[in-house]
Amino acid sequence: xxxEIASASVRFGGLWAVKDVSFDVDKGSIxxxxxxxxxxxxxxxNVISGFLPPTEGxxxxxxxxxxxxxxxxxxxxxxxxxxxxPEICRDMTVLDNVxxxxxxxxxxxxxxxxxxxxxxxxxxxxxxxAAREALERTNLWAARDMPAAxxxxxxxxxxEIARALMTRPRIVLLDExxxxxxxxxxxxxxxxxxxxRQQEITVLLIEHNVQFVMDLADRVxxxxxGKLLSIGAPAEVRANPTVITAYLGRQQA
Amino acid sequence: MSSxxxxxxxxxxxxxxxxxFNQSATLNLLVFSDINLIQAIGLSLLFGYAGQISLGQAxxxxxxxxxxxxxxxxxxxxxxxxMFVGTIVAGAVGYVIGRPVLRLRGYYLAMVTAAFGLIxxxxxxxxxxxxGGYSGLTGIPPINLGxxxxxxxxxxxxxxxxIAIIVFLLALRMVRTPYAxxxxxxxxxxxxxxxxxVNISKLKAEVFALAAGLSGLAGALYAHYIGYIxxxxxxxxxxxxLLLALVIGGVGSIWGAGIGAVLLSFLPEWLHVLKSAYGIAxxxxxxxxxxxxxxxxxxxxxxxxxxxxxxxxxxxxxxx
Numbered sequence: 001x002x003x004e005i006a007s008a009s010v011r012f013g014g015l016w017a018v019k020d021v022s023f024d025v026d027k028g029s030i031x032x033x034x035x036x037x038x039x040x041x042x043x044x045x046n047v048i049s050g051f052l053p054p055t056e057g058x059x060x061x062x063x064x065x066x067x068x069x070x071x072x073x074x075x076x077x078x079x080x081x082x083x084x085x086p087e088i089c090r091d092m093t094v095l096d097n098v099x100x101x102x103x104x105x106x107x108x109x110x111x112x113x114x115x116x117x118x119x120x121x122x123x124x125x126x127x128x129x130a131a132r133e134a135l136e137r138t139n140l141w142a143a144r145d146m147p148a149a150x151x152x153x154x155x156x157x158x159x160e161i162a163r164a165l166m167t168r169p170r171i172v173l174l175d176e177x178x179x180x181x182x183x184x185x186x187x188x189x190x191x192x193x194x195x196x197r198q199q200e201i202t203v204l205l206i207e208h209n210v211q212f213v214m215d216l217a218d219r220v221x222x223x224x225x226g227k228l229l230s231i232g233a234p235a236e237v238r239a240n241p242t243v244i245t246a247y248l249g250r251q252q253a
Numbered sequence: 254m255s256s257x258x259x260x261x262x263x264x265x266x267x268x269x270x271x272x273x274f275n276q277s278a279t280l281n282l283l284v285f286s287d288i289n290l291i292q293a294i295g296l297s298l299l300f301g302y303a304g305q306i307s308l309g310q311a312x313x314x315x316x317x318x319x320x321x322x323x324x325x326x327x328x329x330x331x332x333x334x335x336m337f338v339g340t341i342v343a344g345a346v347g348y349v350i351g352r353p354v355l356r357l358r359g360y361y362l363a364m365v366t367a368a369f370g371l372i373x374x375x376x377x378x379x380x381x382x383x384x385g386g387y388s389g390l391t392g393i394p395p396i397n398l399g400x401x402x403x404x405x406x407x408x409x410x411x412x413x414x415x416i417a418i419i420v421f422l423l424a425l426r427m428v429r430t431p432y433a434x435x436x437x438x439x440x441x442x443x444x445x446x447x448x449x450x451v452n453i454s455k456l457k458a459e460v461f462a463l464a465a466g467l468s469g470l471a472g473a474l475y476a477h478y479i480g481y482i483x484x485x486x487x488x489x490x491x492x493x494x495l496l497l498a499l500v501i502g503g504v505g506s507i508w509g510a511g512i513g514a515v516l517l518s519f520l521p522e523w524l525h526v527l528k529s530a531y532g533i534a535x536x537x538x539x540x541x542x543x544x545x546x547x548x549x550x551x552x553x554x555x556x557x558x559x560x561x562x563x564x565x566x567x568x569x570x571x572x573x
Contacts, residue, residue: 071447092438110430
């Protein structure tokens with residue numbers, strides 16, 4: 001099994017934000033996590049991406065427990081993410097925002113970098129060509145020298161994805177990456193996510209737009225009040241009466 | 254003109270200044286500018302680039318000064334070696350206290366670093382056997398380089414100036430490295446930095462140690478230049494004035510640190526006529542300037558330059 005969420009629970013004070021959630025994710029698949037606001041989707045993502053330790057339960061990658069580790073180890077393990085409220089460096093250029101994604105692939109410490117030692121300078125060149133590729137894939141290359149603050153929300157979400165790709169991830173967690181995008185941008189995002197699947201990158205995404213999810217995801221996980229309500233192929237989940245009552249009903253009415 | 258070329262040009266102009274200003278009073282202030290520049294760059298990297306405030310730089314300044322001086326006076330260690338030891342000790346103390354302290358942010362970090370400065374001050378007052386207490390240390394020997402002893406303001410201007418220019422050029426280079434990119438990312442979003450694998454607590458402690466070491470180096474230079482140190486030179490005012498000078502010059506710019514360091518050295522003299530109203534005038538300048546341009550004097554210079562020479566905007570000094 002590739003990625004396993006095993007009885008994961010997170011408690012904030014007296015509230016279980018995530019309660020006893022278990023499911024598996026196949027390598028190179030696209031899994032959508034949906035559910036009403038406050039269902040625990042982002043909390044679950046924080047656990048998988050190492051931003052929160054689970055109160056109970058585990059997350060395992062290829063059988064190895066990866067939950068409860070320091071947050072900064074995630075990228076090394078191969079887990080990259082974006083944020084629901086984008087976390088970018090507004091004063092830095094678009095290019096620099098993406099380049100920092102190569103942090104773990106830059107060789108040599110500060111002294112080696114100051115002296116431009118070959119291995120250090122070489123890894124920076126590799127990072128720059130990877131950044132160009134990531135920016136071209138996200139249609140941001142033309143904006144590379146702009147300060148990130150100048151980008152509209154839709155582009156900022158793509159910028160975060162470009163940065164995540166720079167870490168050379170095995171798993172990418174996209175937290176509402178489609179929200180704030182216009183329909184053109186959403187189509188581009190969908191094709192970008194499919195490309196990621198082709199490269200054997202496992203994608204988990206949180207999304208409110210049900211049509212977007214149904215068209216894209218291999219599997220859909222439905223959370224409600226922190227609990228796993230349903231899991232399955234998009235069509236199965238869509239047909240599930242409990243899901244319709246709890247969540248989808250509003251869209252289908 | 255590239256940023257490095259500009260820096261070399263200004264460094265050259267700086268080094269010929271004593272020809273025009275060779276009265277001892279002005280020369281003395283130029284020496285202080287050299288010394289202040291070294292610490293201002295450290296604080297600029299820490300505060301402007303890595304986003305970590307420190308109101309305790311005087312503590313590290315004191316550590317550099319007292320370690321180097323006490324070693325010279327008690328053990329006869331040559332000042333040039335003492336300076337090195339003082340720098341390393343200040344940097345090491347910065348690293349050790351940085352690990353736990355830098356978990357705090359904003360006001361809390363400001364308060365804890367200020368408290369660190371107060372503790373160092375209290376230690377140098379109380380530990381009389383080593384520090385001489387309130388009366389301080391006197392007869393600190395000047396730096397001896399073998400062929401020449403740094404025993405005049407002019408010699409110190411060139412000695413400290415050479416170090417300051419090297420630090421300045423290295424800092425200009427540093428802010429373009431991937432390392433600095435991680436620092437800036439951390440300043441704006443720790444979550445973003447963590448998500449790409451930046452070890453935040455290690456990076457913060459390293460930059461804190463670097464700023465502490467540079468303050469220590471400046472402190473040692475100061476001690477061997479003046480030949481006398483007492484706790485009065487290392488109060489919380491010293492820390493706050495350094496931070497304000499940096500803000501006036503321009504946070505987030507190595508050039509801003511340069512402007513700030515010169516102002517920090519010269520303003521007290523220029524505003525001398527105001528006597529006790531000096532503090533009011535200094536505070537007023539800070540308020541007025543930051544209301545007009547939060548980026549400090551360097552941002553004002555950049556915008557003037559852009560208006561005069563629109564094409565030069567791309568390599569404007571503010572970019573570094």
